[in-house]
Amino acid sequence: MDQSSPCLWVNASLFDGLNGAAEPMAVAVQEGRIAWLKPMSELNAADQSGFECIDAKGALMTPGLIDCHTHLVFGGNRAGEFEARLEGASYQDIARAGGGIISTVRATRTASEDELFESAKTRLQALMADGATTVEIKSGYGLDLENELKMLRVARRLGRELPVRVVTTLLGAHALPPEYKDDADGYISLVCNQMIPAAAAEGLADAVDVFCEHIAFSVEQCERVYTAAKAHGLAIKGHTEQLSNLGGSAAAARAGALSVDHIEYLDEAGVKALAEAGTVATLLPGAFYMLRETQLPPIELLRRYGVPMALATDANPGTSPIFSLKLMLNMACTLFRLTPIEALRGVTAHGARALGLQEEVGRIAPGLQADFCLWDTTNPAELAYSVGLPRLTHRVVAGMVAEKISEDAA
Ligand SMILES: N=CN[C@@H](CCC(=O)O)C(=O)O
Numbered sequence: 566m567d568q569s570s571p572c573l574w575v576n577a578s579l580f581d582g583l584n585g586a587a588e589p590m591a592v593a594v595q596e597g598r599i600a601w602l603k604p605m606s607e608l609n610a611a612d613q614s615g616f617e618c619i620d621a622k623g624a625l626m627t628p629g630l631i632d633c634h635t636h637l638v639f640g641g642n643r644a645g646e647f648e649a650r651l652e653g654a655s656y657q658d659i660a661r662a663g664g665g666i667i668s669t670v671r672a673t674r675t676a677s678e679d680e681l682f683e684s685a686k687t688r689l690q691a692l693m694a695d696g697a698t699t700v701e702i703k704s705g706y707g708l709d710l711e712n713e714l715k716m717l718r719v720a721r722r723l724g725r726e727l728p729v730r731v732v733t734t735l736l737g738a739h740a741l742p743p744e745y746k747d748d749a750d751g752y753i754s755l756v757c758n759q760m761i762p763a764a765a766a767e768g769l770a771d772a773v774d775v776f777c778e779h780i781a782f783s784v785e786q787c788e789r790v791y792t793a794a795k796a797h798g799l800a801i802k803g804h805t806e807q808l809s810n811l812g813g814s815a816a817a818a819r820a821g822a823l824s825v826d827h828i829e830y831l832d833e834a835g836v837k838a839l840a841e842a843g844t845v846a847t848l849l850p851g852a853f854y855m856l857r858e859t860q861l862p863p864i865e866l867l868r869r870y871g872v873p874m875a876l877a878t879d880a881n882p883g884t885s886p887i888f889s890l891k892l893m894l895n896m897a898c899t900l901f902r903l904t905p906i907e908a909l910r911g912v913t914a915h916g917a918r919a920l921g922l923q924e925e926v927g928r929i930a931p932g933l934q935a936d937f938c939l940w941d942t943t944n945p946a947e948l949a950y951s952v953g954l955p956r957l958t959h960r961v962v963a964g965m966v967a968e969k970i971s972e973d974a975a
């Protein structure tokens with residue numbers, strides 16, 4: 566991505582990733598990074614020299630949005646499973662009968678790298694059209710060495726070819742592939758001894774994730790994966806407490822996980838463990854909605870213990886075929902009772918923390934990469950309040966206007 570020439574964005578209604586500003590702000594960008602911020606009332610002529618001035622005309626400026634949990638690369642789709650669930654089958658029943666994740670594994674294994682790239686590109690573009698500038702993408706539908714690496718190569722290529730930062734996560738421990746039926750420990754050995762070393766050696770993964778659940782892997786098996794990941798210098802994350810409480814979140818936190826995700830069944834001991842370890846709780850209201858779950862994540866406890874809450878789409882063909890972070894803002898408020906500002910922090914500052922990128926993206930602050938969005942409103946709460954509007958007018962990545970959707974705002 567090219568670096569931009571020095572730009573001064575003036576008259577912005579700023580939400581900096583944590584809080585809103587009381588008055589219009591000027592934001593200076595140099596060499597793709599935020600150089601400084603100033604209230605408009607303090608801006609003088611000398612500040613502006615050497616900068617190209619762009620008038621935001623009062624538009625809301627937010628950090629570029631961060632989707633810290635997606636499964637964007639996959640073959641086929643699961644519309645049939647959606648229909649079966651509407652007729653009464655549960656996600657767990659479908660998984661135990663060899664459908665669910667395993668049906669996407671079959672379609673992903675037979676797809677070529679180019680086919681996976683093209684379909685994932687369309688999904689990623691949908692997220693970008695909604696303001697995403699950083700997107701995490703997991704493997705997890707290959708479940709053998711060759712196909713897990715294939716998925717990660719596609720994810721890396723998406724980051725190279727599109728104006729968006731892509732963070733990749735190896736999710737070999739997502740489900741038990743048919744070849745290892747009745748030998749989950751043997752499969753975990755494959756993940757630890759072959760997938761993790763290969764993904765690390767080829768620079769294909771930034772982190773390693775697991776699915777800790779009765780229909781997937783035990784706490785002990787997940788701990789083996791964490792140990793191997795850390796030995797190869799990779800960050801760790803977990804799908805935990807989505808369908809039951811196994812204690813997977815506390816185990817992940819003890820191992821130093823960046824985030825634990827889903828967490829509908831998390832209890833107070835688990836919340837305490839997150840607070841002690843500084844692990845982020847990632848909320849995924851899309852899966853909660855699609856599975857018509859009733860168990861709510863422990864939002865009040867997370868607030869009480871000061872655990873940062875990230876928010877993501879979990880975009881995937883089974884539990885969350887939803888490619889809009891803005892819809893997640895609304896769902897986090899309507900379903901989980903987050904405030905609009907908490908929800909926005911979830912897709913900005915706290916989303917960045919869930920990826921270990923808090924010194925790089927997620928806030929509009931000096932030194933960070935200049936990734937931001939302009940919206941045709943002045944009120945941050947409207948991003949969560951309304952679905953379909955307000956419009957994104959500009960998406961800026963590393964100081965460059967990657968998309969200018971409208972002439973109205975600047
Ligand atoms: N919970 C496990 N994995 C995914 C679902 C994947 C699928 O059903 O294809 C999730 O995050 O919801």
Ligand SMILES: [Zn+2]
Nearest residue numbers: 634636804879
């Ligand atoms: Zn997931």
